[in-house]
Amino acid sequence: MTFGAPGWQTDGEYNYCPRDVLLPIGDLIIEAPMTLRSRYFESHAYHSHLLDYFASGAKWISAPKPRLPDSAYRVKAADGEILANHEPIFDAANVIRMGRDILYLVSRSGNRLGYEWLQRTLGEGYRVHPIEGVYDGTHIDTTITLVRPGLVVLSPERISRAQVPAIFRNWEVIWCPGMVDTGYCWSYPRASIWQGMNFIMVNPSLAVVNDRQIELIRALEKHRIDVAPLPMRHARSLSGGFHCVSVDVRRRGQLEDYR
Structure with a gap:
């Protein structure tokens, strides 16, 4: 099946990574203005859930739907910026929440106009920090993974010591x-080996990690983090680890400020 908008047509994408689509911040859920045309209507897969969240008191908005014309994509750009800055575009997985930061x-998969839209929409209650000049492939959660307040995992291949965010x-x-x-089944991988650090924290002392990543598990355990190792052999084929395939919509606790 194909679908489209003025100027383009495409087929769809499998609905595997809700983290890419929906951005919950506080009691607000944002449908992201996604980068790929093939994912233009992907939020519809979660429509019944969004209605339930709205009925239970959540605020629910959609970012301005991008037009995604050919000019939105800068093929072989000399400055490395593949997305033009004509309209706000970003995937929800370009974002990591740290309380008010x-x-x-x-x-x-996210341009500067997307950052500006997010900051203005969230207002003075949040501080949105653009991370630039590091890994510019797609999402942030194979470069930076939060463990607990005061402890973070960083990819040494994608971010240097001099580039650690302030x-x-x-x-x-x-x-x-x-x-x-962990391998892949297509002619090329849809995700890099750094999918291995795409783990999720169930609470500040319990991590769910791919069971093949033994050295990462040991590093977490040295910091008194309990680890639940689970198999996930298809992460590089389908482009999503444990963090990608989950969204923590229903949460407990208060909004924190870690400064």
């Missing part, structure tokens, strides 16, 4: 050990 990765200045950093390649 929000990290936004400017990359091939927000982590007083945090302890686990430089992620080398990843085990």
Whole structure:
């Protein structure tokens, strides 16, 4: 089946990574203005859930739907910026929440106008920090993974010690050990080996990690993090680890400020 908008047609994408589509911040859920045409209507897959969240008191908005004309994509751009800055475009997985601080990765799946729209929409209650000049492939959650307040995992291949965001200045950093390649089934992988650090924290002391990433598990355990190792052999084929395939919509606790 194909669908489209003025100027283009495409087929769809499998609905595997809700983290890419929906951005919950406080009691607000934002449908992201996604980068790929093939994912233009992907939020419809979660429509019944969004209605339930709205009925239970959540605020629900959609970012301005981008037109995504050919001019939105800068093929072989000399400056490395693949997305033009004509309209706000970003995937929800370009964003990591840290209480009142929000990290936004400017990359091939999120432009600066997307960052500006998010900051203005969230208002003075949140501080949105653009992360630029590091990994610019797509999403942020294979470069930076939060463990608990004061502890973060960073990819040493994608972010150098000189590039550590200022927000982590007083945090302890686990430089992620080398990843085990879990393989893929297509002619090319849809995700890099750094999918291995795409783990999720169930609570501040319990992590769900790919069971093949033994060195990462040991590094977390040295910091008194309990680990639930689970198999996920298809992460590189379908482009999503444990963090990608989950969204923490229903949460407990208060809005924190970690400064």
